[in-house]
Each structure stands twice: as structure tokens, then as C-alpha cells.
Amino acid sequence: MPNHENQSDKKCRISNKELNLVLDFGMQPLGNAFLSHQEFDSEYFYPMKVGFCNESKMFQLIEQPEPKKMFHENYAFFSGTSKKMGQHFEKFSQSIINSEYFSNPNPFVVELGCNDGIMLKNFANRKISHLGVEPSKNVADEAKKIGINTLVDFFNLLTAKKILDQYGQADAILAANVMCHIPDIKNVVEGMKLLLSPKGIIVFEDPYLGDVITKTSYDQIYDEHVFLFSGMSIKNLFNLYDLELIDMEKQETHGGSMRYILAHKNQYPISSRLEKIFQFEEELGLGDYQKFKKFSANVEQSKKDLVAILKDFKNDGKVIAGYAATSKSTTILNYCNIGSDLIDYITDTTPIKLNKLTPGMHIPVVSYDHFLRQPPDVAVLFAWNHQDEILEKEKKFTESGGKWITHVPEVKVF
Numbered sequence: 001m002p003n004h005e006n007q008s009d010k011k012c013r014i015s016n017k018e019l020n021l022v023l024d025f026g027m028q029p030l031g032n033a034f035l036s037h038q039e040f041d042s043e044y045f046y047p048m049k050v051g052f053c054n055e056s057k058m059f060q061l062i063e064q065p066e067p068k069k070m071f072h073e074n075y076a077f078f079s080g081t082s083k084k085m086g087q088h089f090e091k092f093s094q095s096i097i098n099s100e101y102f103s104n105p106n107p108f109v110v111e112l113g114c115n116d117g118i119m120l121k122n123f124a125n126r127k128i129s130h131l132g133v134e135p136s137k138n139v140a141d142e143a144k145k146i147g148i149n150t151l152v153d154f155f156n157l158l159t160a161k162k163i164l165d166q167y168g169q170a171d172a173i174l175a176a177n178v179m180c181h182i183p184d185i186k187n188v189v190e191g192m193k194l195l196l197s198p199k200g201i202i203v204f205e206d207p208y209l210g211d212v213i214t215k216t217s218y219d220q221i222y223d224e225h226v227f228l229f230s231g232m233s234i235k236n237l238f239n240l241y242d243l244e245l246i247d248m249e250k251q252e253t254h255g256g257s258m259r260y261i262l263a264h265k266n267q268y269p270i271s272s273r274l275e276k277i278f279q280f281e282e283e284l285g286l287g288d289y290q291k292f293k294k295f296s297a298n299v300e301q302s303k304k305d306l307v308a309i310l311k312d313f314k315n316d317g318k319v320i321a322g323y324a325a326t327s328k329s330t331t332i333l334n335y336c337n338i339g340s341d342l343i344d345y346i347t348d349t350t351p352i353k354l355n356k357l358t359p360g361m362h363i364p365v366v367s368y369d370h371f372l373r374q375p376p377d378v379a380v381l382f383a384w385n386h387q388d389e390i391l392e393k394e395k396k397f398t399e400s401g402g403k404w405i406t407h408v409p410e411v412k413v414f
């Protein structure tokens, strides 16, 4: 039964204006809430709808479950599971360390949502003073094990005050795939403003709305992603706190992300790159609610196409596996109503997900060994954002006739 608690937030979390409905996905479970048979009765559902605010330009969930339901001591997402992401964070860290903006000889770096320490270890290894703030105890424990100075807490204005008292101002405040998770984001930005040294920088990256629209990657929409940012919305939000967007850098991670660099107002010149990106966003319609209608139609078409292809394979008696039990796949499976009648099992490498069932649709999650020992006829690439890495690893499956299905940028078999 639906048992969401948070029915009141119909307004934009930035401007407090009424939100315009973009898409209604119906009742959805939590993207990462893999469960056992015993937990069926207490499974949590909430109405997942996305809306857009014409004033703040923020694309956001209309309602969201309480953060404590999502980020807790059993949080199932470990950043370190992908090799490519490890390399990405190494480069991310180097870009900060070598940056013209990072000039304090004794810098202090704070990372929001440091997860298992995948980014901060690059600072720790160079003996750079740092602090990771991570609300999910199980992943924070992993960070501590590798020597990352970690505070198990949510970052907000109060936490920022405590950090300031204990450590002083931060020269860089970092976050990766974290800011878009935080409903009370204004409080977080206020905390960043307080903690940031006069010449300090805020650098964060998150899945980019521009990619979601151009690739119809609607699976980026799930409970944890309360926002999907654009340059426009980030500029507006930080401007409220006299923080200035000075640069943006497109990233290929997480299926298409954007890195935002911000500073106190009038501290640094504004990069010439911004003008082009803003122009792209205008042309794509990221500032206008009416333009999202095309996106909604594309999402519905994607659902029809995916279900039709799966049914065709099933009618031919094929075994279909899902490749990676991603949180994104929870949106696809529940929105398209795909259960174990269409997908036999999903394989994943994360131990905590194994021998569990997927949220809502209850497809069994099995080990990677199982996939290797009894390869399916068809694999649905739910971790499409790791496509290159996976196709490289699964050459044998492909060469022996295994078929792949992806839904990004449109549904196809290859």
C-alpha cells in the first residue's frame, strides 16, 4: 500500500511558486530499496511526479520521500564499484589541485556526500587536509577504513557552522552526484556560503537536464534525484546567496553530467564557455515549461517501444537478463510495468543487492557469476551510463550471439 508521508511539497523548493507538472510516473518505490520476500508487506511507495518552475527554472520531483528513508545505514550504492568512476574522480581531484583557483598553500577541502571516499582519497594521499560529510553510515565506514577524515551527518547550515568552528574556512567545497539529492538545497547553499573562504571555490557535478532531454533518459528521475539541474537553474539558485557561477564543464559520467564551478561574487572572471552553454539550453527549451511536452511524449514512446521489444523476445522463448540493478532501472521497471514475466533476473556486482528482489517489480538480483555461467540470450543494459566499460568486459557474450537492449537515446537492439 502507498505509505508516503510527504504530501505537502507542491511548490518549487527554490522560488516557492507553484510547480507545473511535466510527467506523472504513478506510485514508485525507492530506487535503491532492494528487498527480501519478508519485506514485501512494508515496501514503501510514493507518487513520483516531476514538475518545472518557470521562475527558478528548476526541474524537480513534486514530492519526495524523507531523506532518512533513502540515505541510511544500509545505503546500497557504493561509488567504488565502477573502475571508470575511480579514474574520473582521480582526474576531478587533479583538476582542483592544479587549478588556478586553488592557491592556498595549506588548503582545506570539504566534500559533501563523500560516499566510500572515492574522491577524497586523492586528496588524503597527497596529505591535503580534508573532511568528508556523509550521512549513510555504512558507506562512510568504508571511507574511514581507507583513512578519510569523515563526519557521519547531513551537510546543512548547522553542520557548516560546526565545521567552520572546528576546522576553519574551506578552500574547496566539492560534491559529486550529491547536490541533486538534497531537497532542502537552499539550506545547503547557505552552509556552503558560510564555509567558503573568500577565494574559495565550490565545484560539483550532477546528471545534466540537457542530457536527460536529448537522450530521453527519464530513468535519471527517481526518488534520490529531487532535482535535475541546468546551468540556468544553478545560476539562479546560487545567485540568491551572492555566489556566482564562473564556469561549467560537460562530463560524460552518469550518462551525461555537468560540472559547475562557483565562487563568491566578483572574485574571478566568468568563463567564456558559459555563453555557449546558456545558448544551447535556451534552444533546447530548458527555461520554458511548454517545451517539456515533447520530452513527455518521448518518454511514453520509449516505454511502448521497450515493452514491445521485450515481449517479442519472450514470445520467441528467449531468456532475458537485466545487466546491473541500478537505481535508474527501478524507474524503468515500475513505469513500464516490467516484472519477472519479461526479465528473468538482473545481474549485479554489488554484494548488498545480491539475492534480493528489485524494488516494486520484484525481479531477482543474482550474482555476476550466474550471468557468466548461464548467459542469457538477451541483456538489457540498465547501466547504460557504463556502456563502454561493460561492452569491453562482455565481449565474449556479444561474440557468442548475445543481444543487448538499450533505451538510450532510443530503444534499440544491438
Ligand code: TMP
Pocket: 081, 082, 323, 324, 325, 326, 327, 328, 347, 348, 349, 350, 383, 385, 386, 389, 390, 393
Ligand atoms: P550507477 O549506474 O548508478 O553507477 O550504478 C551502477 C550499478 O551497476 C551498481 O549496482 C553496480 C552495477 N554494475 C555492475 O553490476 N557491473 C558493471 O560492470 C558496472 C559498471 C556496474
